[in-house]
Amino acid sequence: MSRDYIVVGGGTAGCLVAGKLAGEHGARVLVIEAGPSDKNPLIRMPAGFVKLLGVEKYMWFYKSVPQQRLGGRTPIVPQGRVLGGGSSVNAMVYMRGQPADYERWAETTGDAQWGYESLLPYFTGMEDNDRLNDRFHGVGGPWKVSDLRHISELSRAFVLAAQAAGLPHNGDFNGVSQRGVGAYQVNVRDGKRCSAVDAFLRPAMKTGRAEVKTGCLVHSVIVENGHAAGVRYLENGTVREARCDAEVILAAGAIATPKALMLSGIGPADHLAEHGIKTLVDLPGVGSNLQDHTETPVVALCNGPYGYFGHDRGWRQIRNGLEYLLNGTGPVTSNGVEAGAFFDPDDLSGTPKIQQFCVPSVYLDKDHTDQKASFGITLNSCVARPGSRGSIRLASADPGEQPLIDPNYFADPEDLRLSIGGVRHAREILAQEPLRSMIASEVFPGPDKVSDEDLAAHARRFVKTVYHPVGTCRMGHDDDADAVLSTDLKVRGVERLRVVDASAMPSIVSGNTNAAVLVIADKAVEFITGRARQSAANPVAAPLLQTA
């Protein structure tokens, strides 16, 4: 069948790009996704997120190489492996980061259209917010943003206690200022997850112009006469080819996209030679500049049945399930990460450097299953703009093999120092009412761990990914030798090939990454078609400037 575009990876970015190209622009698009379809009802249920995190069918469990500064630990970096990608399995927290993050993009790329003021209409234009409609927010768009229908008493107590510990209440982390504490807004509507499939791809599939192949692993891009002509992919044990007339768009995420480029002969020539891959384009930046958010927990047990422990078993499960089915309300509508805070641990009035997540249960990585399950709370301190930089490299020329992922956690000592500051402030919050009266004891790091050395050892042992790898095919200006993409997301040195996903970010944003990926994809549609975005929403004009 002839088609205009092939989109590799049906994740957050892939769904938006494919949906808009086929829907609004009348193009014929093939999406090739390695994972299965998104039919599982757990994907729709917000609380299903926690269950899906452990399911191999829907997740890539990428294992990092031994981490030098974590005592040789090899933390897993889970990523979505299903139609919708991260947007089908993530925690649904709607967060953009700080305006300065995007100003940094504009500065490093030399392209003002990546600045926050230029991108704001893209955020608001796709948005359908159920509470906010102002300069920073829109209504009527396909991307649903809502207040949570159910918030546990532990999360409420966290929000109150954090105010007592010195943070202002913030009702909109994507508005005038990011600083403060409050409940998150989430990509949920009527108690159901809104994924990029729901918002962008499924409507376009009804036109018949968007074809979706699931369960097909793309191996490499077919490059002929200097341009991308299609892809090679594995379907039911057979390697096949798919071709297109206009462009190949790589949207396999920040780990798989650089891998696919390198397997296609596009990457650092010396590294490709190590694996016997012929270099078509020597692009040293492919796979470099890996950035990820990390979080360090403080875990405390409760002195009563607070939070969500046991809510997925026995009579509680039956009660919650019935409430959800009958009313669309209750704990099943919770994403399990209901509230959070943004602050600078060195100066609570300063620009936030930590995003803190309040999880109303004991929430630790797979590596730490020895902790007995019980009623508890976890305050995770995430370094908002980590300085550490890692890499993605090929383990071999075999497309079936996972790449070597080196997030290089804590390579920048400032990341460790800020993590320790986050842990100390989490303790401050736990010590304030009304949270204090709900806490029995701190289990990690443990009350006897007070020195910087103790807390550093705790961070090295427990630090984990926040699932936000970005930056591995970053865009940049023409004189930037390590930039993989031009600022319209074209791969340098190959015609008709773009990267449209989290890999394109020059630097990570100060918050969850999904919304930033969506605006990258929305911009990409403009670049690809040469036509301006169709605005769904009508943001209210007001001369307010967002600060941090």
Ligand SMILES: Cc1cc2nc3c(=O)[nH]c(=O)nc-3n(C[C@H](O)[C@H](O)[C@H](O)COP(=O)(O)OP(=O)(O)OC[C@H]3O[C@@H](n4cnc5c(N)ncnc54)[C@H](O)[C@@H]3O)c2cc1C
């Ligand atoms: C568990 C988890 C929780 C998160 N929580 C939040 C949150 O609360 N809020 C937020 O804003 N962000 C969150 N994120 C991050 C956010 O979801 C990601 O930043 C976003 O999904 C990245 O989009 P992407 O398009 O770059 O890649 P993805 O959405 O990961 O999509 C890539 C797709 O490509 C497919 N693929 C990979 N390799 C191949 C191949 N070779 N061939 C074909 N297909 C391939 C994958 O299966 C996947 O479907 C979370 C992520 C995870 C994993």
